Amino acid sequence: MRYEPIDKELFITNRKRMVKELKSASLAVFNSNDIMPTSADGTMPFHQNSDFFYLTGINQEESILVICPDFPDKKYREVLFLIEPNEMLEKWNGHKLTKAEARDISGVETVIWLSDFHKWFHHMMAMGGVEHTYLNTNEHYRSDVVVESRDSRFIKWCRATYPLHRYERVAPIMAKLRAIKQPQEIELMQKAVDITGKAFKRVLGFVKPGVMEYEVEAEYIHEFVRNGSRGHAYTPIIASGKNNIVLHYIDNNLKCKKDELLLLDVGAEYANYNADLTRTIPVSGKFSKRQKEVYNAVLRVQRAAIKMMSSDVVYFDFHKKVEKIMEEELLKLKLITSQEIKNQKPGQEAFRKYFYHGTSHMLGLDVHDVGNMYAKMALGSVWTVEPGIYIREEGLGIRLENNVVIQKKGVLDLTKNIPIEADEIEELMN
Template sequence: MTAVPATWIERRARLAARMQPGSAAVLATAPEVLRNGDSEYPYRHDSYFYYLSGFAEPEAVLVLLAAAGDAPARSILFCREKNPEREIWDGYRHGPEGARIAFGFDEAYPIGELDAKMAQLLANVPALYYALGHSAALDAQVAGWLRAVRAQGRSGVAAPSSMHHLPAMLDEMRLVKDAGEQGLMERAARIAAGAHARAMRFTRPGVFEYEIEAELLHEFRRHGAQFPAYTPIVASGANACVLHYNQNSRHCRAGELVLVDAGCEFDGYASDITRTWPVNGRFSQEQKALYELVLRAQDAAFAAIVPGRPYSGMHEAALRVLTEGMLDLGLLDRSRYGSPEDAIADKAHLQFYMHGTGHWLGMDVHDVGPYRDMAAAERPSRPLLPGMALTVEPGIYVRPAPGVPEAYWNIGIRIEDDVIVTDGACRVLSADAPKGVAEIEAWMGES
């Protein structure tokens, strides 16, 4: 882990300051999940929990108590106890005291004491913050705590009178990345960019999509990434026109493109990169025309990523370029649509470009936070702020259809980069992955 306890202490303090005085917040990490028999899926902590704690072990709960009067804010961790026998089988455990010291908590207790302690900690607390409706098990556990507090009513003890959805508060905190987070995201993007470059050089006619996937995964882990950030997409030929294709089982053939959407996770932060390249190392005339159209659309989107401008501006900029290109190349009928705006108004572009131009990026590959200003009556697209992280991923997908020039059939192209909003031009974290036509052809030609 590269973060320091001060980072998590500051985040917990910032959240506590936003809570109602004297209130409590409860946040559990993700459970372990059985894959089959007695084998679990690889464990991955809950992002919200890790954001506030830095603690990556399962079976852990964080409790925050906001300051009230002379009583300071408190952070309390419940976690597994030290267990030398289990540690022989499963690995090191911090234990409550070790975790308290290592991660800067005020107090720490065994997880087995959670229910009893919560009946005390929630006594006379005015409000409780937790993930409302997140899981039936959590809702039932909270209900049990509240019943235990109310049972003390004859002693003058009151239970919390209001409930608040904790993730909504954390979404706003997580939306703007600090310098440490940006550094981790840059590392994740560099690793993934190197993996794409390796996969390009490996690609040749006759390889299976899953062989390309194996090159990506090898490079991720070789450079310290703990996980893929999502299931990689390696889509050759017509498979590239399936947005979330991930069977990765087909032979790659000469004359086709392969679309690779793959990112890794490094110390809890994701990268998300897409590149599209020719299986035989050379773009055909039609592939090049579509590819360079998507590049122009991405450049237009980059130019729209400016603090104060709406998030939606990048999609609008890319969409206009793509739609104009569809008209120029004959994918859309110029005699029917006199301008890109006419075609967009008729939603004609959806035949070839049916998704948005990006999404938030961070601890989750599709990171948290609303895309609209929820406080405004009209709920417009929210303005960009320095430190926001997002992907920029225009594409074009041409399926066989009447009226569509056959030379473009079954060509699917997407180009995706990870960026940070800055006070000036956006900072592209994934620029190391070859992207220009000449650059890709030269890179693949050296393999």
């Protein structure tokens, strides 16, 4: 692995917190992700199931965690199943975890080879006094997946094999737990943010008229990898000119031109945790008067939004207040009029022409992390703050995004050391 070893106490604590949420006489199963195919014999880079990693720290495919807190034999209350290393497998694909290594990473003492899973699972289901079987699914509110996952296949098999058992959903429990970051998780996210900041500063010294968007992307990945990241936390958005009014522009194939803006929505991954940063910079190294005017309006909205964030705030109420602040800024910019505001209808507000996305989302092991958007912002939860103004008629789009932790008093801005003031960006570019 590229990252520094994580203290196994994090994963031990996470499992203890999860067990407290289970009903008595329960068994819970968590699967690793599959290695996904491309075509022919090609595969995508492996990315671990976030829930599985959260509970084990294991970054290996074909792995299963079974937790049965009330099992009579304490040795089998936590069991990790792993693929058995063999000489041929390691010749082709490299090292696989030994039982001792898996124990050191996860803190799970009982590790059994995956080839014995069905025998042991049947023993646990039959002899463990199991009344509630918790199975995992992807219940993310933005999920639209048609590919069958390892979890989905396991659910089918389990229901067919044990049709009379009582099944429960573990996804809501995991979402509740993962929304509140432990101090060690915050440290890992800070590392991802710091790597992102280093890359952004590198890009500030690289961008000039004539460079290609994909060349800028390459500067980011260079700095990410050399600092221990596996790469981008998500598909990078390197959007120059008219592309920066497109929220998820990912082609990154145009030439950056003089007098244009370059919107950079790019974050590093570190130890499976993610940063999500957006900055908008002038290709020429200096903002025009109009560009700076709009830029500072977005920055004021962001700073006002950050000041409003607390554990007493519900996200959707917060977002509505941000929209009102944005409305005032758009009025000052003469993009909307008082008459338009007076005549607007709910859902068709004048500001929506120029600000048409949410202010924030949760961040963690997933870029759009799990959690309840209708609940109050939990202490220890991590959020993005990313207002933007997109003026199609001017071919001008600006978004600024920071990552903050909700604390008892205000927030901790993980991105506070990354340049954001227009004057500072100009100075660093020149």
